[in-house]
Amino acid sequence: MRFNTRLRTTVSAVAFGAAFSIGGVAAAQDAPTSVDDIIVTAQKREQSLQEVPIVVTTLSQATLDGAGVKDIKDLQILTPGMTVTSTQSEASTTARIRGVGTVGDNPGLESSVGVVIDGVYRSRNSVGFGDLGELSRIEVLKGPQGTLFGKNTSAGVINIISEAPSFSPEANFEATAGNFGAWGVTASVTGPLSDTVAGRLYVGTRKRDGFYDVVTGNGPRTETDDQNQDFWTMRGQLLILPSENASIRLIADYTKRDEYCCVASQVRVGPTVGIVNALGGQIAAPTPGFGEVPFSRTTYSNRGTGQTMEDMGLSAEANIDIPSWNATFTSVSSWRAWEGINGMDLDYSTLDIMYRENNGGYGYSLDNVTQEFRLAGATDKLDWLFGVFATREQIRRDDSYYMGAHYTPFLSMLLSSSLNAANPAIPISPGLAGCITAPGMTAAGIVGCVTGQTAPTGPGFGSGHAVQDLYTQTTQSVALFTNNTWRVTDKFDLTLGLRYTMDEKKLRGLQDNVGINGLACGGAIGNMTALATALGQGNPVAGAPAAQTIIGTMCLPWANPLYDNRRISESFDDGELSGTIKASYKFNDSVMLYGSYAKGYKSFGYNMDRVQTGIMPNASLLFPSETVDSYEIGLKNTLFNRSVLLNLTYFDQTFEDFQLNTFLGTAFVVESIPELTSRGVDADFAWFTPVEGLVLSGGFTYTDTKYGDFTAADLTSPGNFPQLSLLPGARASFAPEWSTTASVAFDRDIGNGLKFGFNLTGKYMTEFNTGSDLLPYKMQDGFGVLNGRITFGSDTGRWALELWGQNITDTEYKQVAINQPLMGSAFQNTVQPDGSFYDPARDSQTYAAFLGQPRTYGLTLRLRY
Template sequence: MTDRSVTLRRAVFAALAVSTAVALPVSAQEAQQQGEGGRSIETIIVTAQKREQNLQDVPIVVTAVSGQLLQDTGVKDIKDLTIVAPGLTVTSTSSEASTTARIRGIGTVGDNPGLESSVGVVIDGIYRPRNGVAFGDLGELERIEVLKGPQGTLFGKNTSAGVINIVTKKPTFDFGTDVELTGGNYGALEGSASINGGFNDKLAGRLYVAARERDGYLDVNTGAGPRTEDEENDRKVQTARGQLLFQASEALEVRFTGDYTKREEHCCSGVPTFNGPTVAAINALAGGAGTQNPPDPFNRTAFLNRGTDQDTTDVGASMEINWDLNALGGATLTSVTGWRNWEFVNGQDVDYTAADIWYRESDGNHSAEFDQLSQEFRLAGETDRLNWLVGAFYADEQLTSKQQLQYGTQYRTYISALAGAAAPIFNAFIPLNGYPTTLGQRDLHEQDSQSWALFTNNNIKFTDAIEFTLGLRYTNESKDLDTLYRNTHTGQGCGTLRANFAALQATMAGAGLTAAQIAQLNRVAVGIGCAAITDPIYNNLANSQSIDESEWSGTAKLSFRFTDEVMAYASFARGYKAGGFNLDRVRTGSAALPPGAPGGVGASLDTSFDKELVDSYEVGLKTQWLDNTLLLNATVFYQDYTDFQLNTFDGVQFLVTSLDTVTSEGVDLDLVWFTPLEQLSFQGGVTYAETEIDDPAALANPGLFDQNRENDRLSFAPEWSASLSATFEQPIGSSFIWRTNVGAKYTSEYNTGSNLAPQKMQDSITTVNARTGFGAEDERWMIEAWAQNLTEEEYYQVVYDAPLQTGSYDAFLGAPRTYGLTARFKFR
């Protein structure tokens, strides 16, 4: 045990001993006046155990954020949510479809659709197969719950690190219309409207529509084109969500939901952060302006000569039935049926420079599509001492992934440029048309995934103070993948280099080049001239793979209520995430040697990776103080991951490996405080987590880690994460109100790269959002001024190896300061 671990354990148990405590929650909206001049925090309802409970009775770390606080802090998608949730990080990379959520430093890099998410996203009871599939306008929100730690019993799929449970507003029988209009910098224009009410005493409906657009916040140097757009990271989104609520009787309720989102943008470019030896060649090819040298990432200038059009369509329908069965002693049968189709088409300037090296056309040949059908049944009931639930879950998911990479006009010239003085030697071994423009890789992956599970979760009250929770889930996952690897060229460039590799060595040695120069030129020949995109071994290569696995997950929790205000608990949870397949080209042997030769190159026909398992232990307190005006909660956690799925981009392709052991241990501290000053309330929290790679035996892949990484922190795993939100609400006269909210999020330094390269570090950052508004006390109208990233904090989302540019690094930036005015109107 390390000294740091010992110190951690002593510190956290000392914290528990003095009754510090965990699990954040809500806004002043949840409070009601009590007594004369006093306020208290009323019951905060969450559904972390698939039934409505008071947050303080749930033996799970839950951050519950109300609709009002979500509105005050400007949360419209899961990335915005990080400002109010300590321990939660959400980033995106080459597209907003590649969005990744992490809790306590645990998550799955989202660029490779073959990997499922470690943090599950569930919207109105329907799980989303990847975090990026859940990235969009969330519409009218009732609340969002962030459940920390594995949730493998009730939520099941993709929840080995936690769950983001999103609950939208359901129809009510009271008529009302809401309208919201926003204008802001970067040409932001937004509008939304909803109408809600009853058609009769049994049927109610709600319709929400929204349109949002914004100019890009990166300037673009387009070089010689053909790109003409001079901005990047713009956005245009249209959303519609319709619902019907049918209350057939007091015992039967049915909710129908249909939604549609269309998202169009030019997104998402990286900017240079560190230039290696390739920068001279890049700039020479682009007439002196291929990339920025020296780098100045926060002047927010991208270099792109090709288009980055991205279109996302997300459509779905669901039906939830809740039926009270009197014949079963008041048990409730719940059925949740969901169908979703999500499609993403992507164009990309893959080299992120104004040189024309390689790219992806937005013609539909680089895309991903998920078609998903899911069904869940739950039967739940309760007696004086027992709260029981049994259920079944089924999901059928069809994934179609098209992978396209095309040669630009300067692919061959770039190889020669990197050779420098040895270019004449290289040119003799590279056919003039070895890398024909517009041609390249065009692979097709079709994956059929089926999952079914049986589960139960039961709470037993031995006494009024002691309660035991036992949950168990059995899951079966099967995946069948059919892949057609295809080159739209013959592979003549790589084939010629490979066939003449020995002659190339002799020619370079005869030219008097040093060993170091020869080694560098060999890396160029093999890494670029014979990169996987160029390799003739993938000419019309068909492959089929399958996995079929079963796993148990579950939980056991014991809670003890000392008083009405203090509850302690200890828990164990087992989480599971399915194995899968790397949807990229994976080769064996040396790319310099021909197939069949000793050590020669081969196409790996087994791209599978193992399932990910986690054992989690928690000890926590949930407490209320000062006449129920202060919630102060704390939890100590230890999570042990086996075969942690790690996805890494090496500048050419994605590598997937399993780390034998990753551990995350630390403390969650959270509070809600309604201060003696009646207008002022706070909520916030702190997460301290040591999330480390523990087993050096897992690090034998020299293409991933360049040194032993035992006891190194995992990427995107800051030690400290803290959030604080302050709300001040002041009545003005008898008719008006002024409300101000300021929220801040602090994150200590962390590495943004899966391979932990030191160039990928992000320093500690603090982001601040603020909103102030004046309006009618009955909320008929309100005008608000707001700012996101008020202090213009400059930070990286992800730093990555610049494609085909060994030694250079680019970054996807965090958003700059945005600000504007919002007008809200309510008609009742």
């Protein structure tokens, strides 16, 4: 009895076996027959889903197994209104809810959608990519969570609860084999170590070949596939029951990944393909008129994309009942360490232009300590909770660029081509980079070299290590919070939650150029008048625009001398009040109406990257906090003898200073967009049918997520406006108008000690743009993905054999599209009639995309003792 009591009162150890998913697969070994079986801990206490005035998608262990969910990227097929993507490494994993999320791999930005695993807040989404182990359930909370879940989040929370140790001995084994050479083995054991201590140990390893075929050119890359899988993980737990009124849960985990990821495939090839081919390189062949190229998983990369990740941590949760107060005191302590290192081919071609080596020079690490105390109790009229949360976090980011042998000739030919097109009367030398940096070059010599009359004598840009930056950010945060529900009457409840957060962040850094590359930019600037005169045929005013183009290209962020030994030292602190107020009214036991207001907050931070424009010796890298005001009104219905769930919610969210991180082709830009609104409807449905073992479920999210109108003057760096000029008043990226899920699940005994089941889960999303700058070639048409699983096994669960498929229809789609670095340009210097700086007729950009996973299939054998 003591063990059951402790599990019931320990939030992270709740063992909820109901096989149900709102918007996901349902049905498993202990499938519920009533909506009342669905329990959530969205308010840090066990409650029926239908009594919680929050939009929550709750996914049981059987649901997750049925849909093949192993990490948070898999999770999106079960959750309407949610997308999860990754780009240049799996460390760049981004979750979005209702079209709201923060993209990119810049660790200076916290996540809009937070991840909490067993009560421990994880400050970056990348920690959720990987085998999550044995799961009790996952809860996806939509909308700002500004009270209870660690650091505040502005768009939602993914709350992951793993299986706790059990005093009933059990052992599990799983072996999987699939296409792309996939195989995996996991094993776990749990049981008593004494009368008061139970343990659980989980270990697993998975491997798979890559999804991309890679053309390597002259190398030195040797891998001919990419985005493989190769990792192992271990998780050990102890559940200690020192007395009738206390429990302690200890968890230690370790994960190691050693993989190569991620190349991108061309989706549109622009005119720079001629330069690539002229220098002996390869990218995808362009289509007539430089339109979209056919979908292909063939990519081009002469440099390696090796990535290693290491994730480890310890946590301790203690719960002490205080009977005299009818309350429970909870302490959650944690230490986490995460590190990721990447190699990268920055030009996504077989030319040797720019790259990053997997030698520790590019990546980031995160060390984090958290402590939370909560005291929660209840009276006849009041459920109350008070707490304090503190964290200290240190992030270190290293950034490193290498110039390849093709950088100088490629840049010279790129400039020559663009300037010859703009000034056909003036032949421009294909050795332009060498002209500008020639030592002792006179003005007359510059003119002669630029116009091709004399040969270049300068070194141009040097090959090898060009950039080495280091950033270290230390964060200290303390928050006081409370969440209380007053039962005004038997039917009417009021909930008030408040949280005051105090954040302090310090940034120390060094940005430095290596070698002679800063000299090239300095030479261009020093010869600006001579350049303008040559390009203007003796008229420096006429030639000034072309000269500025040369200087802009020669002085890209990795070659600008303003970054030579640029030291950074900044600190900032601020406080923010967030919280919620909710009112709910039960018309009867089956229908509840609720309304809520919530204030969310995502902390300020520092841009740990070089900027493309507005470089100043002492310019601050600080960006402000993001806030959101959210209103919801919802109706929760439990119908037909409590066998049908039908929930509807209207939401209206307004974000201020939305933290946008977008890649402009040569640098990531962090900008605070004045306003972003997200309005729409969430709907969830489930039917526990009269047919034994058959459950139908589904859901949809309709969103209208748009940026407010703004001008250059509203931005922190007005010079960024041309590349963001498509945003004002437009639908945000990754914000499909409709996102729908549906599932059917069947699971029942068929006699002779056997059981048969199947799951079919699908998701469809209407079109959306996959680029933060909203360029048209980054649009993704509406598409659907279908996962399925057929299970045959013993009715006791001792063994089961599963035939499964992910993306069964082999749907082809883009995750994220990007501007391929240095391969053309999309935004021009001329304002168009619509106020943007984008002219489709002058779009010469080559676009690449990180693609969705192809069809995978295989067999899984499960054994349980």
